[in-house]
Amino acid sequence: MAVINEDMIRKVFDEMVKHRPALQKHLIADDEDDEVADYRVLGDLIIKNYPWPIGVELRRLFSASMRQLDRMRLDQIFKTIERTMQFTSFVMLSQLWKEKVKGNIEIPESFAKDFSGRFLVLSMGNFTWMIRAIGNIFNEKNTEWFIPEIKENFDKNFYNALDFWVPERNEIGHYQINLTQEEIEKRCVEYEEKLTFILQRISFFAKYKLVSVREIKVIKPKNQQAMFHHVIDLLNSSDSDFKAQELNEPNYAESRSVLLMKNIKSIEDYLNLSPLIIDTNSEILDNKEKFDIKKDIFLYTKFRSDLLMYVGTEVTEKCDLRTLSNYQILLAEFKDMMKTLTGVEVS
Structure with a gap:
């Protein structure tokens, strides 16, 4: 049976290797008696190869203090997904701004109106909205991404996966309901799987x-x-x-x-x-x-x-x-x- 974090780490690292093949060498176990590389070594490499705002949250999630299926771990999973969305949306927004300045793209009036209201106070819901809205603008205008991998990875399944987190964050992350220990344990397992999917889809950040x-x-x-x-x-x-x-x-x-x-x-x-x-x-x-x-x-x-x-x-x-x-x-x-x-x- 895999220990806490191990399954997530191995799945995310496998995706990361596809974008940065140089990491492949770390999948070879150092010890001849081991069949696979130590997942803790791979976890450290994941932290180092994601941009710092994401990596530092994963460092906390992978730490010894977070290896119990408790409320602390549940909160850190929320923190990790929120920071991941925040960073990703800022990357997309920065390019949208750049393309607009260069005259390469027109901003739809509907986006401008919603953005002016949403961006002055940010929340997880606003991050998911930005990722989807900016993704749609680039697709509709057929504008080339600074990160080409966004086009192939940010699809309907990805956007739906992001949408899952908003009501969960509002209800559970903000302590609007009380969870039993059994419910916390179940959600830790479920949320780890869903976080893994998101991290796999943005593993291309290892190239940058x-x-x-x-x-x-x-x-x-x-x-x-x-x-x-x-x-x-x-x-x-x-x-x-x-x-x-x-x-x-x-x-x-x-x-x-x-x-x-x-x-x-x-x-x-x-x-x-x-x-x-x-x-x-x-x-x-x-x-x-x-x-x-x-x-x-x-x-x-x-x-x-x-x-x-x-x-x-x-x-x-x-x-x-x-x-x-x-x-x-x-x-x-x-x-x-x-x-x-x-x-x-x-x-």
């Missing part, structure tokens, strides 16, 4: 790298072409001690942004996820007003009274990020996105 642009410097020798020196942090990791990498090339990205890249060796092809996803790790706390800032990867969650609100991936308490040195830039970018997609200014 999530990075944070920490610094960009211009290097211009005399009589030579200018080069841009990028210092980036790789946000694919099993812990928040992100590995840094340096790139020198004639192309350049946006400063202090979070990017989804097809090739870690070149800045040429990427999708900018800011201001929806931001990294505060490079912020220097050089005055007392900044002491409330926590260093983390944050995801947008709400806009109210001209204030952007974010939720952390490791930080659990609420953080006021208005003292960030680039906060006004983030705010301007957010307003530009809303105006571009809805035609209406927000404040």
Whole structure:
């Protein structure tokens, strides 16, 4: 009988290998006495190969403290699926914004109207709506995805699988009903299977790298072409001690942004996820007003009274990020996105 998480890990890893064949070597057991690779090793690889906002939730779900079929595990399954939907919807939304700016796509009036009402306060229901609505726009307009795998994986079955979670989250995740221990155990098993299906469908993220642009410097020798020196942090990791990498090339990205890249060796092809996803790790706390800032990867969650609100991936308490040195830039970018997609200014 498989232990907690093992079945999920093996199924998700098998799908991940299809998109990143280099992982195949890890399926070979290190010990000659073992017929299959240790699922805990595969679990760690899954965490590292999903983008950090998803990987960190799986790290919690796979931890020793979550190996009982109890309320804590049930809540973490909800947290994992919600963060997965949030990240995925932000990737799709970022490309929609980019294509609209480039004049490659027209935003349906019905989407603009619904989006302007839904996006100011996010919920799981809004994430599922965005994924389906943006997917339909791209399909109807026959627009090419930055991530081509979305087209083949986000079908009717996938959308229906997402829809399952919204009423469950509203009722059980928000403690609107009391569950017996028996009911909790059954739901843990059922929800793990449904989460596995979603993770299998988005396993293509293993092909891409999530990075944070920490610094960009211009290097211009005399009589030579200018080069841009990028210092980036790789946000694919099993812990928040992100590995840094340096790139020198004639192309350049946006400063202090979070990017989804097809090739870690070149800045040429990427999708900018800011201001929806931001990294505060490079912020220097050089005055007392900044002491409330926590260093983390944050995801947008709400806009109210001209204030952007974010939720952390490791930080659990609420953080006021208005003292960030680039906060006004983030705010301007957010307003530009809303105006571009809805035609209406927000404040």
